[in-house]
Amino acid sequence: MPDERPDDRTVRLVRCAQRGDTLAMAELLDLLAPFVVRVCTPIALDQGPDAAQEALVAVFKSLRTLKKPAALHGWVRAIAVREAVRTAHRAARTVPADLSVLPARGDPQLGADIRDVLARLSPEHRAVLMLRDLEGLDERTAAALLGVRTGTVKSRLHRARDTFRKAWTS
Secondary structure, eight states: OTTOOHHHHHHHHHHHHHTTOHHHHHHHHHHHHHHHHHHHHHHHGGGHHHHHHHHHHHHHHSGGGOSOGGGHHHHHHHHHHHHHHHHHHHHHHTOOOOGGGSOOTTOHHHHHHHHHHHHTSOHHHHHHHIIIIISOOOHHHHHHHHTSOHHHHHHHHHHHHHHHHHHHHO
16 A cells, blocks of 8 residues: 555554465565564674574564564564574584594594593483484474473583583593
């Protein structure tokens, strides 16, 4: 509608998208994507595009919960900031370690060193570390196998990796 104000258009798009209108969702995506990128990039730096993508996925997954379509940009900003911070933390944790100090592959000392460091971890931490990092299971599957919640797997994995890293470098 040519005489619509931008706010009216946004409210209309949100309401249509909430009802499942895919064209409205596409228009809303076009409208929100640059805004989300502008919010995420200064926080997540090089990981900005990933954070923006995660934020947009979160926005569209929960769009139906937005009660006041006129508050869309504030609501989206909060989600984008949360996802950018989460992505930045995740990227900081995955900075590769200096592997030059590791024994060469096939060195019998490597296995002994790994077993020694693993022995310092609690059984719960060893279990989650092995399921996620050696077996490659996702958090949900690991949680089901361990009989705990997904959040518990995440926190145990974080602590296990941190403890392993500290023990390895000491």
